[in-house]
Amino acid sequence: MRAALNALTDELRRLKSAGVKTVAVSEESVAVLRRVIAARTGQRATAGVSPVATTTTSPTFSVRPVSRAESRPANIERAAAEVAAFIPYQPPPSVRATAAVVKASSAALIPAPPAVALPAGDKQTKWDALVALVQNDSVCKQHLRPGKKVVLGVGNLDAKIMFVGEAPGAEEELQGEPFVGPAGQLLTKMIQAMGLKRSEVYIGNIMNWRPELPVSGGGEQFGNRPPTEEEMRYCLPFLRAQIEVVAPDLLVALGSTAAQGLLGFGTFKALGEVRGRWREFAGKPLMITYHPSYILRNQSNRSKRMIWEDLLQVMERAALPISDKQRGFFLDK
Ligand code: URA
Numbered sequence: 001m002r003a004a005l006n007a008l009t010d011e012l013r014r015l016k017s018a019g020v021k022t023v024a025v026s027e028e029s030v031a032v033l034r035r036v037i038a039a040r041t042g043q044r045a046t047a048g049v050s051p052v053a054t055t056t057t058s059p060t061f062s063v064r065p066v067s068r069a070e071s072r073p074a075n076i077e078r079a080a081a082e083v084a085a086f087i088p089y090q091p092p093p094s095v096r097a098t099a100a101v102v103k104a105s106s107a108a109l110i111p112a113p114p115a116v117a118l119p120a121g122d123k124q125t126k127w128d129a130l131v132a133l134v135q136n137d138s139v140c141k142q143h144l145r146p147g148k149k150v151v152l153g154v155g156n157l158d159a160k161i162m163f164v165g166e167a168p169g170a171e172e173e174l175q176g177e178p179f180v181g182p183a184g185q186l187l188t189k190m191i192q193a194m195g196l197k198r199s200e201v202y203i204g205n206i207m208n209w210r211p212e213l214p215v216s217g218g219g220e221q222f223g224n225r226p227p228t229e230e231e232m233r234y235c236l237p238f239l240r241a242q243i244e245v246v247a248p249d250l251l252v253a254l255g256s257t258a259a260q261g262l263l264g265f266g267t268f269k270a271l272g273e274v275r276g277r278w279r280e281f282a283g284k285p286l287m288i289t290y291h292p293s294y295i296l297r298n299q300s301n302r303s304k305r306m307i308w309e310d311l312l313q314v315m316e317r318a319a320l321p322i323s324d325k326q327r328g329f330f331l332d333k
Pocket of ligand 1: 166167169172205
């Protein structure tokens with residue numbers, strides 16, 4: 001129970017550090033959180049309690065309940081589900097039926113992956129054609145909220161190293177560029193620690209639009225959710241095309257979702273099983289490591305060192321110079 005609560009608190013901290021002030025969670029999860037508080041304080045669970053904001057150890061947050069039908073899978077829902085596993089609770093049959101409909105209909109909205117054919121010509125010609133193709137793709141456009149952008153990769157078309165992340169977030173869909181929010185700023189620092197400039201590598205994502213969550217009146221989405229398997233499968237040809245154009249020496253998958261998207265769903269259960277070891281994707285060596293947002297949640301030198309060791313392997317394979325100082329990064333306690 002304590003571990004599950006810690007996971008939930010960690011997730012809220014992560015969202016908070018990413019600038020999220022409100023999270024939308026389903027009625028079921030709010031009910032779970034109320035029961036947790038009631039169990040810990042000995043009070044009766046009541047309507048109107050702002051569950052997370054009332055715990056003294058948790059980051060301050062306002063939790064806005066939404067109906068299960070509105071709700072889509074999100075980390076917060078998963079964390080609440082883990083907590084729920086410790087508390088007997090059976091949602092009413094009507095709620096279960098609605099959840100099944102939501103799952104079926106969201107899967108049905110994503111058609112089969114597109115066939116991407118690049119024109120003849122140099123890299124720039126091919127990449128320009130790819131940008132036009134993705135920005136005009138009807139499925140990508142259909143999932144955008146007003147004023148938001150489809151996001152393709154950016155960077156050096158002759159890069160040796162291509163980083164692959166998960167999906168655009170709030171800043172990315174606004175600017176139309178991957179990794180420009182808090183996780184992106186940290187990724188830029190990681191690249192600089194490798195002795196490179198951001199402009200020397202290529203940075204892309206598994207997904208080209210921000211996976212949707214329900215929004216309230218103002219129309220702004222708070223928080224993110226990982227893409228579904230269908231969503232990732234739909235966007236994968238766009239990523240393959242970017243790899244074909246850039247032809248990097250190697251790929252680096254950032255985080256579990258990107259790794260699942262590249263290796264295939266169900267290939268592993270925990271990222272620890274696959275990180276730090278070389279795999280292959282599209283004929284390129286693939287290193288899997290943690291997502292920078294993991295460091296935003298776990299600021300310890302131990303966590304930083306784990307990513308750094310993976311990046312040292314990337315530097316070695318890319319024949320980048322490595323100083324003694326770089327070899328020793330994050331070894332201090
Ligand atoms: N996280 C990602 O995985 N990709 C982005 O573009 C931004 C944050």
